[in-house]
Amino acid sequence: MQRDRVIAYASRQLKPSEKNYPAHDIEMTTVVFALKLWRHYLYGTHCVICTDHKSLQYIFSQKEMNMLDRLKITQLKALHDEHLKSELMVKRRVELMNDSRGLKTYRERVWVPLLGGLWDLILNEAHKSRLSVHPGSTKMYHDLKVLYWWPTMKADIAQYVEKSTSETASLTKLAQLYLNEIVSRHGIPLSIVSDRDSRFVSSFWNSLQENLEYGGSWDYHLPLIEFAYNNSYYSSIDMLSYEILYGKKCRTPSCWLEAGEKQFAGPEIVQQTAEKVAIAREKLKAARDRQKMYADLHR
Template sequence: MRKGKVIAYASRQLKIHEKNYKTHDLELGAIVFALKCWRHYLYGTKSVIYTDSLKDRVIGAQVEANKKEKIDKEGLGGMVEQFAQREDGGLYFCDRLWIPMYGGLRKLIMKEAHQTRYSIHPGIDKMYKDLRDLFWWPGMKNDVAIYVSKCLPGKV
C-alpha cells in the first residue's frame, strides 16, 4: 500500500489438493505466491504484505458487535465489563478470544476445527475442549454440539 492505496494485487485459483488446506496454510501460500510474482520489484526494498487473517476478521467483527445497538443481540448481559483488550486489539474473556455472532466467524472456526485432517472428525467433547482453550462465546458448547451432530460421518 502506498498512501492508503493498494499498488499491487495477485490472485490465482486453488489447485485441487489445496482445497483441503487450513486457512493458515492458504494464507502462507498466498504470501509465497505474491513474493514470487512481484520479487523483481521487491529486491533491495522494504515491503509490507497484508493478508486478511482470521484474527483481523475477528477484531473487525468485535468492533462491529460492540456498537450499542448490537451489543444486546450478542447475549452478553453484564459480561462486557469483564472483557480485557490486549495489545493486538482483540477483546478477551478469561484469556480466550471472544468471537461475536457478527460475520459468521463462529461457524468458520467450528468448520476449521472439525474438518482438519489432523483431528479425524473430533466428537463434541474433543472439539469443544480444543476450541475452549483459544476462543469463547456465549453458548459455545451448545453450538459445537449442534455443529458436530449435523456432520455426516465420512464427509470431510
C-alpha cells in the same frame, strides 16, 4: 479532533511481531490502538475515523483478510449497541479485556462474535480438517475453549457436531449404495453429474474414495470383490469378463483410460459385443477341450 482542532495525540513503538505486518495491517493496528485508548469517549456514540492510508477505505468490504483483522473488525462491529443483545454481551461487555494483539478477550480467551460468520469458520476447521479427524463434541469443546470463547459455545459445538455427524452418515450411506449398485457393475466414473451443488459432489467423491479403501469386515467389500473378479484377465477366455460386455477394461484408480478413448454407440457397440461373445465362446470351448484332454490322460 474537535471543532477542526487536534485535542489529543498518541503514539507507541511497534512490537517485534508487528514489524512483520504488511503496511495496511500496521495502519489497521494504529486505528485499533486509537479506538482502544479513547474508547471511553466513544461508547454509545457514532464517530468518524479519518486516515491517510488509502487501503483502509475498503477495510469493511475487503473480500480477503487475515484472521486477525477479521476478528478485530468483527469485534468492533459487534460491540455496537444494536448488536450487543444478539451477541448476549450486554452485561459481559465490561468483562472484556484487550490482549497484546489488540483483540478482545474474555478470561484470557479470544471472544468470537456471532456476527461475521467466524463461528462456522472455526468450527469447520476444528472438525473437518485432516489434522482433527472429526472429534466428538466434548473433545472439540475442550480443544477450542483453550483459545476461544462466546456465550453459547458449548451448546453450539454440540449442535454442530450432531448435524455434521448426521450429514456424514447420510453421505457415507449414499456412497456405499453407489459403490454397490454402480461401481461394482460398471467401474469408477470419470465424472458425476448431480443437481446438488459442487460442495456436495466434492464431499461425495471423498466419501466414495474412502469406501474404495479396503478395511474392516470382508463382507462389507463383497461388491468390490465382485468387481475385481469380473475385471480380471482369464486365460480360459483370453480376456476380461467386462471386456465381453463393454469391449474394454473397466476403470479403476490404477488403470485409468486415457482421455479421448474410443467411444462406441448404436449398432457399432452391438456388433462389437457380439464379436466379443463369439470369441469368448470359442475360448471357453477350447479350454473345456483342453481340460477334457488332461482328464482323459489320467483315466
